[in-house]
Amino acid sequence: MATTHGIAIGAASVTKRYRSWDMAQPEREWRALTLLAEHAPGLAPEPLRDGTAESPPAVTMSRLPGEPLSAPLTDAQFAALVEAMSVSQTAIPAAVLAALPSRLLHPLDALKNLRAWSERGRPPSDALAAEALGAARGWLRRPALDAVFAAEPPPVFGTGDGNLANFLWDGSRVRLVDFEFSGRGDRAYELAEVAEHVSAKGVLDPGTLLGRFELTPAERARLPECRRLLAVFWLLALLSDDPDRPRNPPGTLVHQAGHLLTLL
Structure with missing residues (x-):
């Protein structure tokens, strides 16, 4: 099955780099991370870097155990x-x-x-x-x-x-x-x-x-x-x-x- 993104995993961070942004998936990801960090801290990865305007777009977040x-x-x-x-x-x-x-x-x-x-x-x-x-x-x-x-x-x-x-x-x-x-x-x-x-x-x-x-x-x-x-x-x-x-x-x-x- 084709995936919508590639993942680079670091020691403390994860970067999702998207192959497509036709349905605004990178923006949806970044928005969700930001909202959950504000209203439900600790439930999801912390948003670290907004690369949604790049080509290809990317989102970097903290790595969860x-x-x-x-x-x-x-x-x-x-x-x-x-x-x-x-x-x-x-x-x-x-x-x-x-x-x-x-x-x-x-x-x-x-x-x-x-x-x-x-x-x-x-x-x-x-x-x-x-x-x-x-x-x-x-x-x-x-x-x-x-x-x-x-x-x-x-x-x-x-x-x-x-x-x-x-x-x-x-x-x-x-x-x-x-x-x-x-x-x-x-x-x-x-x-x-x-x-x-x-x-x-x-x-x-x-x-x-x-x-x-x-x-x-x-x-x-x-x-x-x-x-x-x-x-x-x-x-x-x-x-x-x-x-x-x-x-x-x-x-x-x-x-x-x-x-x-x-x-x-």
């Missing part, structure tokens, strides 16, 4: 993950959040992209995957989904990437990295993005994670549709995987197909 979360999670790691997610979403004041651009892959954009993506390619050879794809196509065609995902719930800060590799455990707390897709988001979608990310399979139970957050009735009603949307994304992503160079363990596609059918 720790290792990505992986199975089996201890109770302390799980509690620290919940704390880090909650703080990252709520620490930035509402007035500042309101002025932020929407995160990349806004739910409505994701819906439109998935509708087109789901109709491309050959039918999968695996029977369960084929059944899940058919169910996904039927769900994506529901007109009511446009109104669901066009809604703008009360904003939270969205990191833009639910990969557990972006949650670093240093022995006492979890900290966050990687904000190139960040921006204004909504709580249900941000929580679903972590719960449904393929990196969470076998590491944490989605229901257990989501049950640790107090949601409003509106957020709780929105959450299942957000989970389905992101589960469809991962089904399509796994169907697009190169069988000769798989990025995920054997059985991941079949597991995702069964999981999606359960959600639908």
Whole structure:
């Protein structure tokens, strides 16, 4: 898979040098680091050097200690993950959040992209995957989904990437990295993005994670549709995987197909 940036790691700093700035990824990264340093100090790397105007653009930040979360999670790691997610979403004041651009892959954009993506390619050879794809196509065609995902719930800060590799455990707390897709988001979608990310399979139970957050009735009603949307994304992503160079363990596609059918 092509990456959006290269990384140079020093003794105390990390520099991300971007290959593209079409979607303002460097500015999003720098803005996120700056805001989190002000409103949630210690949660993310400190911004050290703004090279977003360079060609190619770059962002230099402090190097954090720790290792990505992986199975089996201890109770302390799980509690620290919940704390880090909650703080990252709520620490930035509402007035500042309101002025932020929407995160990349806004739910409505994701819906439109998935509708087109789901109709491309050959039918999968695996029977369960084929059944899940058919169910996904039927769900994506529901007109009511446009109104669901066009809604703008009360904003939270969205990191833009639910990969557990972006949650670093240093022995006492979890900290966050990687904000190139960040921006204004909504709580249900941000929580679903972590719960449904393929990196969470076998590491944490989605229901257990989501049950640790107090949601409003509106957020709780929105959450299942957000989970389905992101589960469809991962089904399509796994169907697009190169069988000769798989990025995920054997059985991941079949597991995702069964999981999606359960959600639908």
